[in-house]
Amino acid sequence: MKWYSFIFTVIFSLFLMITPAYAEKMGKAAKPPVKVPSSVMNIAKENTYPNSTQDQPYLQPSDFTKQLLKSSNVKIENPDLIRIFNESNINKSPFSIGLRATIFLGLWPLNYESAETSPNWEYQKINTNYFDNRGGRTNYQFHYVQESQKVIKGGLTAKIPNSEDVKKMMLIKAMDNTNLPLSFDTIVGAGTKKDQIYNIPPKRLGYLYAYAPAVNEKGKVTYGEVYLVLKGTKRIITVKNVTSQGIGAWIPVQDHVSFGFAATERPR
Structure with missing residues (x-):
C-alpha cells in the first residue's frame, strides 16, 4: 500500500x-476574437460598392516545400517564398551523390511575430448625417446614409524592405488574432444605408457620425539571406545574416462602420 x-x-x-x-x-x-462594440455594424449587404473578399494570403506548402522548411535554421512563413518552393522541384538521382551546390535565393523577410493587435473603432471619419429639429414638436427619426464614396487605406507605419511581403504576413496574423475581415484597402460606396433609427428630440440638432474602423498591428519581422544547399541527394535551406526589425501597420476592417450619435442645442 x-x-x-x-x-x-x-x-x-x-x-x-x-x-x-x-x-x-x-x-x-x-486567442479569443476581438469583441465588436454594439456601435459597430456590418454593412456588407448594404454597401453599394462590392468589396472583394480578402482571403488570408497563406499557401499550403507542398511535400517538397515542407521538407525544405523543416531543414531551415530560421522559421519561414513568407507566402511568396513558399510559392517559389512550391513551384520548384529537384529530382533525386543516383548520379547526384557527388553533387555539391549552394544557390543564393536572395534577401527575404522570413517571418513576422505579432506583439500587439488592437482595434481603433474610429480610425477614420467617413460621413456625417445632420438634421435640424429645433423647430419641431416631436422626435425626428433619421438613419445613416453615406453621402459620398470613401476609400479607406491602411499601410505600414514605416518604410521597410520588401514591404508587400511584410504586409501579407502581418495581415495573416492580424486576421488570426481578431477574426475580423481585414484589408489594407476598402471602400464604402455612396448611397450606402443602414436601417438603424436615431431619434432627434425637439429643439435639438442631430448629428450621426460614421467612422471606418481599423486594426493596429505591431510586431517584429525577421529578415535573412536564403540559400538552397544541395549535398548529394539532400536538399536543405540555410539562412544567413539574420536581422530583426520592429514594424507596425494600420489595417482597415472591411465592410464595417462605427456610429456615433449626438443631439445638441447648438450647432457643432
Whole structure:
C-alpha cells in the first residue's frame, strides 16, 4: 500500500506542475476574437460598392516545400517564398551523390511575430448625417446614409524592405488574432444605408457620425539571406545574416462602420 501511495503522490505532483504550463501554452495559442462594440455594424449587404473578399494570403506548402522548411535554421512563413518552393522541384538521382551546390535565393523577410493587435473603432471619419429639429414638436427619426464614396487605406507605419511581403504576413496574423475581415484597402460606396433609427428630440440638432474602423498591428519581422544547399541527394535551406526589425501597420476592417450619435442645442 505504501508503494501505491508513493506512486500516486508522484503522479499527482507531476500533474500539478504540468497543468499550469499546458494551460499557459494553450492560452497563448488560442486567442479569443476581438469583441465588436454594439456601435459597430456590418454593412456588407448594404454597401453599394462590392468589396472583394480578402482571403488570408497563406499557401499550403507542398511535400517538397515542407521538407525544405523543416531543414531551415530560421522559421519561414513568407507566402511568396513558399510559392517559389512550391513551384520548384529537384529530382533525386543516383548520379547526384557527388553533387555539391549552394544557390543564393536572395534577401527575404522570413517571418513576422505579432506583439500587439488592437482595434481603433474610429480610425477614420467617413460621413456625417445632420438634421435640424429645433423647430419641431416631436422626435425626428433619421438613419445613416453615406453621402459620398470613401476609400479607406491602411499601410505600414514605416518604410521597410520588401514591404508587400511584410504586409501579407502581418495581415495573416492580424486576421488570426481578431477574426475580423481585414484589408489594407476598402471602400464604402455612396448611397450606402443602414436601417438603424436615431431619434432627434425637439429643439435639438442631430448629428450621426460614421467612422471606418481599423486594426493596429505591431510586431517584429525577421529578415535573412536564403540559400538552397544541395549535398548529394539532400536538399536543405540555410539562412544567413539574420536581422530583426520592429514594424507596425494600420489595417482597415472591411465592410464595417462605427456610429456615433449626438443631439445638441447648438450647432457643432
